[in-house]
Amino acid sequence: MTDLPAAKVDLKAVLSSPARVDNSEGMSYLQSVPRRLVTLYLPLTIIVVVLLFPFYWMALTSVKPDDQLLDLDRFNPFWTWNPTFKHFHKLLFESYYPHWLWNTMYVAICATILSIVASVLAAYAIVRLRYKGANLVGGLIFLAYLVPPSILFIPLATVVFQYGLFDSPLALILTYPTILIPFSTWLLMGYFKTIPFELEECALIDGASRWQILTKIVLPLAIPGLISAFIFCFTLCWNEFIYALTFLQSTSNKTVPVAIVNEFVDGDIYRWGSLMAGALAGSLPLVILYAFFVEHYVSAMTGAVKE
């Protein structure tokens, strides 16, 4: 997979590309406005509305009063004039939700930091130390990326149980890196390759050790890559479900996705408001993070694929 004939993808251009705008204006005069309306704006609007509707629905449900949620005849279901924060209040003060949020954050941050440290070292060794068999190891790490958690969770459950980690956040902190390390190693390998080799040679001649080169030259230059890897890993951790579902048992230890699915789904017909409030509150941190780092996010996503 390393030697794809793919042309270098200009990552930053994916989301905002002033240069591209100039280029493509060349032929846009060929299209009339009505034609663009039908072939471009109409399908685009439909797709975007479909993609975003569930979030609108989630947000609207979470602020609707209960009687309006279930009475579709007297109230227009698409809007509400008297929003309520009752569901959020219930979530924050009458459930373990803050606990779960904290668990998720704690696990995600620890697992991400562990994996980034391990992958920085591994990626640097593969790309720059080029020890015997480095290419083979690189290929194996890529294969590891293709091993899905749904195959591993059963044997991992027995391993976790043997090590006495069952029902502890440590179980997740130690198992999540198996998902994160292959991905971020691969991503960082791509970034390290772009750093000129001459810089390192200079440093070597000046008497720097490999460790000094890594921390003082390579890492500062690879900061965009590190941010990308960090954000993407964090999101993956937050998103992870099957390990958290299998390895955690007590209510207060759960992570947000698992807790919402297991604890909020009871027979109560009025559960929808708080369920959607929980889903919204669980998604918001990621969406906010994403809003700040859109470009890094996209470069992480495309970077892992293009190599």
Add this chain to the structure above:
Amino acid sequence: MADVAIPRAKPQMSEDNVWTRLKHNRNWLGFWFMVPAMAFLIFFLAYPLGLGIWLSFTDTRIGRVGQFVGTENYEWLWDDSIFWLSVFNTLLYTTVASAIKFAVGLYLALLLNENMPFKAMLRAMVLIPFIVPTVLSALAFWWIFDSQFSIISWSLKHLGLINQNINFLGDTTWARICVIFANIWRGVPFVAITLLAGLQTVSPSLYEAATLDGATRWQNFRFITYPLLTPIIAVVMTFSVLFTFTDFQLIWAMTRGGPVNATHLMATLSYQRAIIAGQLGEGAAISSAMIPFLLAAIMVSWFGLQRRKWQQGENND
């Protein structure tokens, strides 16, 4: 290397040599750098992968060490209609969802590649379904597809298209359609944004030249965009197929395999057998049964890639 230049008193020659070798030899240094990553991958990935295959040949249950029983689990599954149903569901789910994801994703990428106002914002918004945890958006879909209060049923009723609520997640066909739709909804942004990244590397002058030669829009796409995009398409679709095939969370949050096992995938079935029913051996057999399919998917895309590379080399050079 610095230490080499500075002469020092060396009391124990051999030990120092070993130390220098461990510190400076490329291979040893590489080994030290690889230790943390390899430790994680060996203990929590390679070992469990082997263990999983071993478990599938035992009758292990939760809380009881199993005995080797040969291929009994597999023989048992061979006669199990629910297992075959789950294989069928998984294949259906993967093919339909991946095909539509590819078509819609490519179409969306082409649309987003056009020149228009608020382009950057639109692209950022499109990716949101991919960011939000799958389980949480699956819950939103669960609510949207509710049997009584579904907004879709309500809208269709008010448009006069149907008289009764559609029992989205209670009817076998509808349930399959709904989970496949939710999967497509979540997967399209990933496909679209990665393909868009590929599209932006295609030089506009190619289109200009082709248009001057009288190429239509379809010909532009078929003979310029598509061939240049194939390498990225192959990788994206491998990932897409792989993650759709092993999907668990979406199904678990929306239907838990119901109604009447109509949406049970192999992953959900193995969870149900192994963790809920406690039959670790049988569950492991189901998840090991996924491995050949995954290998096949990887091989197909790998050789597809090779062939295309060869084709491209032939055509371009």
